[in-house]
Amino acid sequence: xxxxxxxxxxxxxxxxxxxxxxxxxxxxxxxxxxxxxxxxxxxxxxxxxxxxxxxxxxxxxxxxxxxxxxxxxxxxxxxxxxxxxxxxxxxxxxxxxxxxxxxxxxxxxxxxxxxxxxxxxxxx
Amino acid sequence: xxxxxxxxxxxxxxxxxxxxxxxxxxxxxxxxxxxxxxxxxxxxxxxxxxxxxxxxxxxxxxxxxxxxxxxxxxxxxxxxxxxxxxxxxxxxxxxxxxxxxxxxxxxxxxxxxxxxxxxxxxxx
Amino acid sequence: xxxxxxxxxxxxxxxxxxxxxxxxxxxxxxxxxxxxxxxxxxxxxxxxxxxxxxxxxxxxxxxxxxxxxxxxxxxxxxxxxxxxxxxxxxxxxxxxxxxxxxxxxxxxxxxxxxxxxxxxxxxx
Amino acid sequence: xxxxxxxxxxxxxxxxxxxxxxxxxxxxxxxxxxxxxxxxxxxxxxxxxxxxxxxxxxxxxxxxxxxxxxxxxxxxxxxxxxxxxxxxxxxxxxxxxxxxxxxxxxxxxxxxxxxxxxxxxxxx
DNA sequence: GTGGTCTAGACCACC
DNA sequence: GTGGTCTAGACCACA
Numbered sequence: 001x002x003x004x005x006x007x008x009x010x011x012x013x014x015x016x017x018x019x020x021x022x023x024x025x026x027x028x029x030x031x032x033x034x035x036x037x038x039x040x041x042x043x044x045x046x047x048x049x050x051x052x053x054x055x056x057x058x059x060x061x062x063x064x065x066x067x068x069x070x071x072x073x074x075x076x077x078x079x080x081x082x083x084x085x086x087x088x089x090x091x092x093x094x095x096x097x098x099x100x101x102x103x104x105x106x107x108x109x110x111x112x113x114x115x116x117x118x119x120x121x122x123x124x
Numbered sequence: 125x126x127x128x129x130x131x132x133x134x135x136x137x138x139x140x141x142x143x144x145x146x147x148x149x150x151x152x153x154x155x156x157x158x159x160x161x162x163x164x165x166x167x168x169x170x171x172x173x174x175x176x177x178x179x180x181x182x183x184x185x186x187x188x189x190x191x192x193x194x195x196x197x198x199x200x201x202x203x204x205x206x207x208x209x210x211x212x213x214x215x216x217x218x219x220x221x222x223x224x225x226x227x228x229x230x231x232x233x234x235x236x237x238x239x240x241x242x243x244x245x246x247x248x
Numbered sequence: 249x250x251x252x253x254x255x256x257x258x259x260x261x262x263x264x265x266x267x268x269x270x271x272x273x274x275x276x277x278x279x280x281x282x283x284x285x286x287x288x289x290x291x292x293x294x295x296x297x298x299x300x301x302x303x304x305x306x307x308x309x310x311x312x313x314x315x316x317x318x319x320x321x322x323x324x325x326x327x328x329x330x331x332x333x334x335x336x337x338x339x340x341x342x343x344x345x346x347x348x349x350x351x352x353x354x355x356x357x358x359x360x361x362x363x364x365x366x367x368x369x370x371x372x
Numbered sequence: 373x374x375x376x377x378x379x380x381x382x383x384x385x386x387x388x389x390x391x392x393x394x395x396x397x398x399x400x401x402x403x404x405x406x407x408x409x410x411x412x413x414x415x416x417x418x419x420x421x422x423x424x425x426x427x428x429x430x431x432x433x434x435x436x437x438x439x440x441x442x443x444x445x446x447x448x449x450x451x452x453x454x455x456x457x458x459x460x461x462x463x464x465x466x467x468x469x470x471x472x473x474x475x476x477x478x479x480x481x482x483x484x485x486x487x488x489x490x491x492x493x494x495x496x
Numbered sequence: 497g498t499g500g501t502c503t504a505g506a507c508c509a510c511c
Numbered sequence: 512g513t514g515g516t517c518t519a520g521a522c523c524a525c526a
Binding site: 257258259293294296297300314315316317 | 500501502503504509510511
């Protein structure tokens with residue numbers, strides 16, 4: 001379901017994955033998300049780790065907890081995620097991305113052609 | 125000389141910085157680079173940390189050691205760096221970059237306009 | 249458990265020892281190996297030194313790390329080790345060995361008789 | 373003239389090379405060997421380093437110094453070298469060599485075939 | 497002067 | 512509990 005990356009902590013990768021489900025519409029506002037135990041066993045990860053992801057998402061008001069019932073996608077989750085990720089993308093991802101492009105002599109046209117290739121692969 | 129970032133370990137940032145010096149031509153093939161002690165005191169960092177960077181670069185054949193004399197930029201350092209970084213960029217940076225673009229609904233034109241802004245800032 | 253040799257750095261001797269455990273089947277693919285602290289106190293060596301060994305083995309894909317859990321013998325560790333050591337033996341050990349044999353006038357028969365003696369000692 | 377190896381100190385490699393010249397008869401008992409400066413510039417090495425080699429060989433009574441004239445191969449140099457190297461070979465080289473053979477499953481017959489190959493190459 | 501190794505001890509994030 | 516990084520300081524061999 002997720003293939004984990006070694007360079008980022010697992011709980012953040014799980015949180016990102018949940019956000020992705022929201023952005024792609026697989027999780028909608030008000031939906032109940034998998035329980036900590038479910039997701040833990042599914043991903044072969046310690047439930048504590050999943051709990052940490054949910055804690056993190058809860059702090060960002062992306063999910064809410066109803067005691068004894070489970071975690072639910074909050075009403076404005078999608079907007080929140082969009083806002084947070086867009087900000088992060090522009091401030092923290094684009095500048096080093098552009099810097100690397102410059103250093104390696106990669107033009108926007110090059111990026112565009114890679115983009116076309118990637119879209120093909122992705123749609124397969 | 126370098127302003128360190130909290131998200132990556134110092135020794136990797138030093139290694140990256142050395143690579144940047146090579147790519148921008150400030151260090152050329154055969155040049156002696158600063159000794160671990162020199163660079164350590166210059167960056168206000170422990171010499172062991174610099175040593176770790178140099179170790180790392182040596183494994184990649186980007187720098188070589190001459191016993192008792194110091195570290196030198198290897199002959200094909202620039203090619204090596206270009207190859208490694210280009211590969212990394214295409215395989216590990218572009219795909220998640222495109223994925224995020226898609227998720228957030230950012231087009232290549234958007235990226236281009238950010239690029240123009242960034243170039244202005246950079247040239248100031 | 250290991251008696252260290254002065255001529256090679258400790259961290260490399262530890263790495264070699266781990267490889268030996270794999271080659272002799274004491275560690276099998278997927279096994280968790282001792283934590284850096286465990287092995288450090290067992291060998292009366294600083295944990296950092298063990299860490300350096302593990303770092304080295306990890307670069308060779310002989311062991312892998314699971315975040316927060318420990319180091320594990322990688323699936324193809326034995327093959328990797330065999331390949332690396334065989335290559336090293338043939339390219340870097342045999343030629344000077346033969347050269348010395350020639351210079352000192354030692355024949356293969358001589359070597360064989362020493363071999364028989366060594367096997368006796370070893371089996372005691 | 374010599375291609376230096378990174379794993380051993382240069383002065384020992386130079387000393388080994390001198391011994392080799394004696395064993396192969398290129399230097400004979402009583403011969404004057406290259407001066408420290410000559411050999412230093414020839415090998416592109418600091419004269420101090422060559423001096424250290426000569427010091428080392430002098431301690432072993434393999435060469436002798438005649439003040440103001442130079443270093444000379446001592447009368448029993450060849451025997452001395454043979455004795456020292458043979459001892460070293462049997463005590464320090466053979467055992468780990470046999471151990472590696474065992475671990476990697478290499479037989480004496482394998483070694484013999486490699487030996488034949490090596491002799492061919494060497495005689496080219 | 498150069499690197500190379502090791503120790504001791506600290507702090508951190510993560511599982 | 513796990514590894515990962517960094518510091519401070521020491522000692523060594525080498526050029």
